[in-house]
Amino acid sequence: MQNIKCTIAYDGSTFSGSQIQPQARTVQGEVEKVLKKMHKDKPIRIYPSGRTDAGVHALGQVFHFKTDLTIPETGWHKALQSLLPRDIQIKQVRFVEDTFHARFSALDKEYRYIVLNTEEPDLFRRNFTYHSAFTYDIEKMQAACKVLEGEHDFTSFASTKSTVTGDKIRTIYEISCHRINKEVRFSVRGSGFLQHMVRIIVGTLLDIGCGNIPADELTHILEAKDREKAGITIPPEGLYLWEVNYEKETDNT
Amino acid sequence: MQNIKCTIAYDGSTFSGSQIQPQARTVQGEVEKVLKKMHKDKPIRIYPSGRTDAGVHALGQVFHFKTDLTIPETGWHKALQSLLPRDIQIKQVRFVEDTFHARFSALDKEYRYIVLNTEEPDLFRRNFTYHSAFTYDIEKMQAACKVLEGEHDFTSFASTKSTVTGDKIRTIYEISCHRINKEVRFSVRGSGFLQHMVRIIVGTLLDIGCGNIPADELTHILEAKDREKAGITIPPEGLYLWEVNYEKETDNT
Numbered sequence: 001m002q003n004i005k006c007t008i009a010y011d012g013s014t015f016s017g018s019q020i021q022p023q024a025r026t027v028q029g030e031v032e033k034v035l036k037k038m039h040k041d042k043p044i045r046i047y048p049s050g051r052t053d054a055g056v057h058a059l060g061q062v063f064h065f066k067t068d069l070t071i072p073e074t075g076w077h078k079a080l081q082s083l084l085p086r087d088i089q090i091k092q093v094r095f096v097e098d099t100f101h102a103r104f105s106a107l108d109k110e111y112r113y114i115v116l117n118t119e120e121p122d123l124f125r126r127n128f129t130y131h132s133a134f135t136y137d138i139e140k141m142q143a144a145c146k147v148l149e150g151e152h153d154f155t156s157f158a159s160t161k162s163t164v165t166g167d168k169i170r171t172i173y174e175i176s177c178h179r180i181n182k183e184v185r186f187s188v189r190g191s192g193f194l195q196h197m198v199r200i201i202v203g204t205l206l207d208i209g210c211g212n213i214p215a216d217e218l219t220h221i222l223e224a225k226d227r228e229k230a231g232i233t234i235p236p237e238g239l240y241l242w243e244v245n246y247e248k249e250t251d252n253t
Numbered sequence: 254m255q256n257i258k259c260t261i262a263y264d265g266s267t268f269s270g271s272q273i274q275p276q277a278r279t280v281q282g283e284v285e286k287v288l289k290k291m292h293k294d295k296p297i298r299i300y301p302s303g304r305t306d307a308g309v310h311a312l313g314q315v316f317h318f319k320t321d322l323t324i325p326e327t328g329w330h331k332a333l334q335s336l337l338p339r340d341i342q343i344k345q346v347r348f349v350e351d352t353f354h355a356r357f358s359a360l361d362k363e364y365r366y367i368v369l370n371t372e373e374p375d376l377f378r379r380n381f382t383y384h385s386a387f388t389y390d391i392e393k394m395q396a397a398c399k400v401l402e403g404e405h406d407f408t409s410f411a412s413t414k415s416t417v418t419g420d421k422i423r424t425i426y427e428i429s430c431h432r433i434n435k436e437v438r439f440s441v442r443g444s445g446f447l448q449h450m451v452r453i454i455v456g457t458l459l460d461i462g463c464g465n466i467p468a469d470e471l472t473h474i475l476e477a478k479d480r481e482k483a484g485i486t487i488p489p490e491g492l493y494l495w496e497v498n499y500e501k502e503t504d505n506t
Contacts, residue, residue, distance in 0.1 A: 009376050123342045126340075
C-alpha cells in the first residue's frame with residue numbers, strides 16, 4: 001500500500017464545511033467520491049489535517065490516504081484534478097512514508113484572515129473577505145497580537161459548543177496584523193486550534209482596533225477562561241487555512 | 254404613477270442570466286419577486302437596458318419600472334437592498350420623467366472584460382475573470398482595437414443564434430486594451446451590442462494578441478460578414494456590463 005500526501009486549495013463558500021456529512025456537499029465527500037471511482041467502487045477514507053467550517057477557504061489543506069493503485073505522483077495530480085469539481089484545486093501530490101499522518105504529523109498550522117476595510121462592500125469579494133467600514137488602529141492591534149503569542153489556555157477563545165475533550169491549552173507561535181492597500185490582514189500560526197479560535201481571536205483584535213474593547217483587557221480575557229469575555233466570532237468568509245507544516249523528511253518515501 | 258430608474262450590480266455566476274425565465278434563477282426574476290412583495294402581491298414588470306447571459310456580471314445595469322407607492326428615493330434604495338439577495342446590489346435609485354426608458358433612452362453602453370494572465374489559475378477568481386497563461390502582444394491588440402472602432406456591420410461578431418431582427422450595423426465609440434499587473438483588460442463602449450458581440454470581439458483580439466490570427470486579417474473578418482471567420486466566443490466569467498449612459502436630464506423629475 002502506498003501512503004499519499006495531498007495538498008489542496010478550496011473555495012469554502014460552496015461547501016457545507018470540509019468534513020464528510022450525509023446529505024451535504026463537503027470537501028471530504030467530493031474527494032472520497034473521486035477516489036472511490038478511481039478504485040473501482042472501493043471506498044477510500046481520507047484523513048485531513050483538521051476540519052474547516054462552512055464558508056472557510058483553504059490554500060494549503062493537507063490530507064493523506066492509502067492506495068494499492070500503482071500510479072506515479074504526476075498521474076495522481078492530473079487524475080484527481082480532472083475528476084474533482086472546479087472549486088477544489090490540487091496543489092501537490094507526494095508519496096510519503098507509511099507513518100505519515102496529515103493530522104498527527106503536523107508541526108503547526110497557519111491561518112489568515114482578510115478584512116476588506118472600505119466604505120462600500122465589494123459584491124465580487126463578498127464570499128472571500130469580511131467587509132468592515134470601521135477605522136482600525138493597526139499599531140494597537142499589533143501590540144495586542146503579542147499578548148496572545150505563546151502557550152495559553154484559550155477557553156475564552158473557543159466555541160462553547162466545542163466537542164474537544166481534554167484541556168484547551170494551545171501554543172500560538174506567531175500572530176501578525178498589517179494593512180495592505182484596502183485590506184487588513186491577520187496571520188496566526190500555532191500548534192493547534194480550538195473550534196472558532198481564529199475567528200474569535202480576530203474578532204477580539206478588531207474590537208480592540210476600533211476601540212470597542214480596551215487593549216489592556218486582553219490579559220483579563222485570557223485569564224477569565226470565559227467565552228463571554230472575548231469579542232464576536234467573526235464570519236467565516238474572510239478565513240483561509242493557509243498552510244500546514246510538517247517535518248521536511250515526510251515529503252519523501 | 255412614478256417612473257423609477259434603478260442602477261444595480263450583480264454577480265452573474267449565480268444566475269441563469271438576467272432575463273426572466275420560468276424555473277430558473279434570474280436577476281429580473283429576483284427583482285420582480287421583491288417588487289411584487291412590496292406592492293401587496295401585484296406583479297410589477299421591470300424594463301432593463303438589455304439582457305446579460307448566464308455568468309456575465311454587471312456593475313451598472315439599469316432598469317426602470319412604474320409604481321403607485323409613495324416612498325422617497327432613499328426609502329426605495331434601503332427597501333430593495335434589504336429584500337434582495339446578497340448577489341444583487343442596489344447602486345442608485347432615481348425618480349425620472351415618465352418618458353425615461355432604460356433601453357430606448359440609453360445613449361451608449363460600456364462593457365469590460367478581465368483576463369487573468371498568469372501561469373496558474375486563481376481558484377478564488379474563477380467566476381470573475383477568464384484565465385489564460387498565453388503571452389499577449391498588447392500593442393498589437395491596441396492597434397486591432399482601432400480597426401473595430403466606428404460604424405460597421407458586425408455580422409462576423411454576432412452569435413448565429415441571435416434572434417435580432419433588422420440589420421447588424423452597430424457603432425463602437427471606443428475599444429481599448431491594457432495590462433494592469435497580472436490582468437489584461439478590455440473596455441468596449443458602443444451604441445448597442447449583438448448577442449455575444451463583446452465576447453467574440455475580445456476572443457478575436459486575444460487570438461490576434463497571441464498570434465493565432467494575423468492582425469491584418471481583421472478588416473477581412475469584418476467584411477466577410479461570416480461568424481466562422483472571427484475568433485472564439487470567450488467565456489462569460491470575465492465579462493462585466495460596466496455602465497449604461499443616458500442624457501443627464503433623465504436623472505431628474
